[in-house]
Amino acid sequence: MVGSNTAGVRALHEVDLTIAPGERVALLGESGAGKSTLLDVVAGLTVPTSGSVEVLGAAIDELRGRALRRHRADIGVVRQQHGLPESLRVVHNVNAGRLGTWSTWRALTSLVRPRGRAEVDSALAAVGLAGLADRLTGDLSGGQQQRVAVARALIEQRRLLLADEPVSAVDPKLSDDVLRLLRAADGDPAVLVSLHDPGLARRHVDRIVGLRDGIVHFDLPVDEVSDRRIDDLYRITPSG
Numbered sequence: 061m062v063g064s065n066t067a068g069v070r071a072l073h074e075v076d077l078t079i080a081p082g083e084r085v086a087l088l089g090e091s092g093a094g095k096s097t098l099l100d101v102v103a104g105l106t107v108p109t110s111g112s113v114e115v116l117g118a119a120i121d122e123l124r125g126r127a128l129r130r131h132r133a134d135i136g137v138v139r140q141q142h143g144l145p146e147s148l149r150v151v152h153n154v155n156a157g158r159l160g161t162w163s164t165w166r167a168l169t170s171l172v173r174p175r176g177r178a179e180v181d182s183a184l185a186a187v188g189l190a191g192l193a194d195r196l197t198g199d200l201s202g203g204q205q206q207r208v209a210v211a212r213a214l215i216e217q218r219r220l221l222l223a224d225e226p227v228s229a230v231d232p233k234l235s236d237d238v239l240r241l242l243r244a245a246d247g248d249p250a251v252l253v254s255l256h257d258p259g260l261a262r263r264h265v266d267r268i269v270g271l272r273d274g275i276v277h278f279d280l281p282v283d284e285v286s287d288r289r290i291d292d293l294y295r296i297t298p299s300g
């Protein structure tokens with residue numbers, strides 16, 4: 061598959077990737093390597109210029125209407141620019157993760173009286189944000205907002221979780237906690253997560269895909285990813 065982003069930049073070249081149900085895969089690579097573009101292609105937010113993408117058994121570009129909404133409800137997405145409306149209370153942003161499974165009426169009434177409040181509270185507690193459901197999202201720190209986006213993805217059982225640097229603004233202890241949550245999410249979803257910390261990837265996934273200049277540089281079980289391979293991926297030359 062070849063992908064160009066919205067600006068027409070050729071960001072991926074002949075990427076061929078299959079992820080098994082329940083498998084946890086990390087994308088590593090330099091800034092600009094194509095990780096976000098790849099995640100956007102799998103999420104159906106960017107259409108590849110050639111090749112095909114099959115997600116959860118469906119060719120995403122062929123889905124329409126209700127089938128597309130149902131398909132999207134099976135996928136939890138945490139984007140780098142998480143797009144949480146800052147003027148909404150946290151509870152509404154977390155509940156937005158359920159819109160694919162709710163009727164329009166249910167979604168509208170929930171804006172007045174939040175539904176499923178207990179589930180929202182427990183999703184927030186799981187990401188270390190207990191007690192913040194009624195705060196305005198814009199009043200939270202960057203790292204807290206990132207965790208609201210994770211709670212939104214985890215509020216429903218998913219078959220696939222896509223997360224683009226979900227812990228870039230989060231301290232090391234919480235980063236481990238968030239990765240643990242993605243890894244152990246209800247329903248044992250497949251996980252595709254881009255990370256900047258190889259150590260986190262090593263601790264939490266089954267397989268690492270190294271992207272370089274839009275190409276798959278390596279695709280290996282985590283045990284086979286040596287320090288040397290990581291250094292090579294990031295073009296780090298040994299000192300001394």
Ligand SMILES: Nc1ncnc2c1ncn2[C@@H]1O[C@H](COP(=O)(O)OP(=O)(O)OP(=O)(O)O)[C@@H](O)[C@H]1O
Nearest residue numbers: 065067069071089090091092093094095096097098
């Ligand atoms: N909005 C944009 N306009 C122009 N070029 C872009 C844009 N977004 C990404 N690119 C380019 O597309 C390529 C892939 O970028 P992408 O964001 O997918 O990389 P990445 O690995 O996710 O990087 P990062 O770790 O910095 O998020 C790069 O060449 C990048 O410069």
